Amino acid sequence: MLAAFEYFAPKTVKEALSLLAKYKEGAKIIAGGQSMLVVMRQRLLTPEYVIDIKGITDLDYIKYDEKQGLKIGALTTHRTIEQSLVIQKHFGVLSEMEGNLATIQTRNWGTIGGNICHGDPAGDPAPVFIALNAKLKLASSTGERVIDMEEFSKDYLEVALGPGEMLSEIQIPTPAPHTGTAYEKLMVMKGDMGIVGAAVSITLKAGNGVCENARIALANCSSVPLRAKKAEKVLIGKTINNAILTEAGEVASTEADPLADVHGSAEYRREMVKVFVKRVAQIALERARAA
């Protein structure tokens, strides 16, 4: 049973923002609620006011053009992203990631914005977005701001949303030529939260195949989705070979600061970071070569 709250179902972003401006810290936004209702049931979260934005159809969209890149409305469901032909064609890694995010039942109702704002460091979309250099558009009654996905997560289940702010859009730039991106996680059962996960994006120089840029982000390895910058440096400027991939995994493992839980000890997770960063970087590299 959930604690009692007052409920609002605004039909427009403007209406939602004015409710947020009015109730501030006492208010909590619910979208699909696939994560939020669990923490409400556990009484980790007991908002006075719940603002249900799930019905704001204006924020359910996927737009793509080569110059502007990809724009995903915050209320787009996971299932819509998974099945989007545009995303499958231009950002295949997102569709693959969604295919292993929980189950179809959850993906049918849960939204991408809700997932990001829940701020779970074990979540799948955030590390992929960091690897893709995504930005988030945050709206409030006084205007909008755009921040890097990487700056959004602050701590376990805490994100950089001000009291009157809501996430409205995820923006992903078109990757540079010869870029490959991949994401995989360690699961006992398909759809599990990753025991660890790694997202890697690699850009190669045309002609000589030297790694020009790399972005690596880890799931469930810290209190936030963690960018492994030292491991990126191992790749950048090199002609990547097996030894360099192994080294990147080892360095990423030193950057990880995982918690221990019933699914694995901290030591085990650090070992798995070595395996997954190497494995995923290999896939990203092959994709970059084929791109």
Next chain:
Amino acid sequence: MKGEMKELKFSVNGKPYELEVKPETLLVDLLREELKLTGTKKGCLVSACGACTVNIDGKAVRSCSVLALQANGHEVTTIEGVADGDKLHPIQQAMVDHGAIECGYCTPGMVMSAKALLAENPSPTREQVKEAIQGNLCADEGYVKYIEAIEIAAREMRGGH
């Protein structure tokens, strides 16, 4: 005001409802407690077991993880709305004929996941059938019979092809 009832207009199994609902009510509780549609089961209540699966606008969704008020304006189908009077739906008939039942607790959720799958994809591969019921746990591990029954039903619904 906290705890203030809100209006919910939606349809369940084709029947329109206009109700006053406490905001903290979950869809599964509204269906079972208020509408007495107890075919939808409560299992884990943390979106892990799939026993509470219903269809919202034809898509499989877990009713333990949706506020009742979020169904406003939507069409909900529960296991009670699947058969046509006394005539079982081909998915139900295939499960009965094929012995895909075990203790029965997960069955309504299995049927609702299968129904949503076959509405979207009349010719699913075995992998797609597995994916559709991946979120429906069967404590008796009767998965193989369920998968086969859904394939039998799909064939039946395609007219035997």
